[in-house]
Amino acid sequence: MGRLRRGRATLAAGAAMCALMALPGQAAAAGTPSPYVFADRAVPVEGAKSSMGSAKLTPGSTYKSSLARGDKLYYQLQLDARETAYVSATAAPGLDAHVVYGDGVKVSLQDANGNNCNSQDARFGTSQSPRPITAWAVREVGPTGNRCKAAGTYYAVVERNTRPGSSTETWDTELRVVSEPGVAKGATTTPPESWNSAPPTPPGGERKERRGGTGFNDARALRTGVWGDRIEPGQTLFYRVPVDWGQQISASAELGSASGGQGDYVTSAFVMSLSNPVRARIDDADTAYDGKQRTTALEPLAPIAYENRYSPIDGVAGTRFAGWYYLSVHLNPQVARQFGGGPLDLTLRVNVDGSAKAGPSYVGTARPADQFSVTGQDKDAAARGETAAGDSGGDGGGSGSGNGDVMRVVAAGGIGAGTLLLAVLGVWTLIGRRRAAGQV
Known part of the structure; x- marks a missing residue:
């Protein structure tokens, strides 16, 4: 039993020390969100x-x-x-x-x-x-x-x-x-002249929690459904959705009402953007905020097709290949000054319409491979709510890659670097005393 306790204490100290080493300088203060997670x-x-x-x-x-x-x-x-x-x-x-x-x-x-x-x-x-x-x-x-x-x-x-x-x-x-890569000869170069541009009906059903990431590299995977999160003033959250050839993506975001504070409305307070697999921005939308719930939505987009690239309309040309499409939402820090600094509820309604179709006949391989396709693994990742780094948070899972979840626990508990160091030293002191007692 003594060996088991010492083992657990050693593991606890190691985990705490690893969390301490993982603290980036800008996130050492409790509750400070990282502006972007690099690859x-x-x-x-x-x-x-x-x-x-x-x-x-x-x-x-x-x-x-x-x-x-x-x-x-x-x-x-x-x-x-x-x-x-x-x-x-x-x-x-x-x-x-x-x-x-x-x-x-x-x-x-x-x-x-x-x-x-x-x-x-x-x-x-x-x-x-x-x-x-x-x-x-x-x-x-x-x-x-x-x-x-x-x-x-x-x-x-x-x-x-x-x-x-x-x-x-x-x-x-x-x-x-x-x-x-290039495509086989004979591929069409005529962009679409029309498509179903009627505003889609947002999906209903149960709101499931999925924590967004802080960049393209730890964006949380979503599929068609209603997804919930919390967003701090000044924070930007990232999500990703697999969209195959022939499919059409639509999305809207609702920001919840504030529980306190008062003041004039904040212009462009809530910004939502959509980017394609090469991170090119396709569309964005924003709304003002006056403390009441607000919703913003993307314009109806063309179904994914190779020939879309020949369109003079940026929003059409951007939907030129299949793969992961990225949604980001940002809350202006001015909201904290006007309506209080606490997090606000966020609801994303994501819909992917249409059946997948065959893609173009590429001659060669993309770099990275599978960049312009949707695989079975991608669909599984969206079902489980994985980040791009493979972290599976599922419904209600945390965001981040590697030590991101550890950081969120540390920040949520209000534990700064100094406090964590004291905890590590305390654990090692306990280990030393138990070893001494065992020797006696």
């Missing part, structure tokens, strides 16, 4: 001020970098003549960063002659609230366009757009490079 295998990379000597990025990989105020950074890619390449940059300002309407990030893809293949930007907009935002660019091969089709060296250019009054702090950024 576990993200490769550190430094952007160059010039194209010469820029670090090389490889399709299928994820990188961690940074972006200072006014930066324009270069990264290099080697691409063949058959693959369509997507580069996304997710900027994650600190929770206390001050951002204004025009602040944001821009991504461009250029060839070796400085020709611009494509560029997109992302801005904080009217909410003026710090949160993860993602911009992307594509180098596309196919029957349309003339530039940027040759094999060779290309450059991803990541810029930070700033306006007077914005924060001077450096933003952490996550870069992701995805390669899509």
Whole structure:
């Protein structure tokens, strides 16, 4: 019995010490939500001020970098003549960063002659609230366009757009490079002219708890249904939904009423966004908040089809492939100042309509593999409520990957790093006393 107790005490001390070591600096304070969880295998990379000597990025990989105020950074890619390449940059300002309407990030893809293949930007907009935002660019091969089709060296250019009054702090950024293979000849290039654009009926039924993640890498998997969560002012929660070829996704989000506080309404208080498998933003919606329950919903989207990419409408062109689609919801920190700082109830209504169809005849393999498909494992992950890291929280499960759940327990209990250290020392003292007693 003495050995068993010592074993349990040792395990408890080890678990507490591991939790202490896992505490990131910015989350050491109890209850402070992490602004973004980066990929576990993200490769550190430094952007160059010039194209010469820029670090090389490889399709299928994820990188961690940074972006200072006014930066324009270069990264290099080697691409063949058959693959369509997507580069996304997710900027994650600190929770206390001050951002204004025009602040944001821009991504461009250029060839070796400085020709611009494509560029997109992302801005904080009217909410003026710090949160993860993602911009992307594509180098596309196919029957349309003339530039940027040759094999060779290309450059991803990541810029930070700033306006007077914005924060001077450096933003952490996550870069992701995805390669899509070409398709067999004969694939249609005619985008859809019409589809069922009637507002879908939101699903009803029982509300089941699923805790959202803090980024693309620990986004909680959902399927058709009604899902519940809690969101803090200033927090951004991420979810992911598998959508196959021929299927149509719709979603709405309801923010619960506040129990206390008073004041004028907060404009753009509640923001919901939808991104496709390469993290390109397809649509977003926002609503003001006056302390009463509010609902916002995405516009009806086209069914997933390869030929959607040829549409001049961004919302249609973004639904160009099957895979994981990402929902994010953000609550403006101004809500805490107007209506109290406690978490508010959140309800997501997600619907995936239509039967899965056969996808295009790809010639080659995507990088990463299975990037543009929905597998049986993906459907199982959505049924169980797994994060992208494989954490299965199920109904009512926590979010995060690796030590994320441990951190949430520590934060929820109000245990800071110092308190936790005292607990560890106390456990080791108890072990020492029991060992001494055993020797006597």
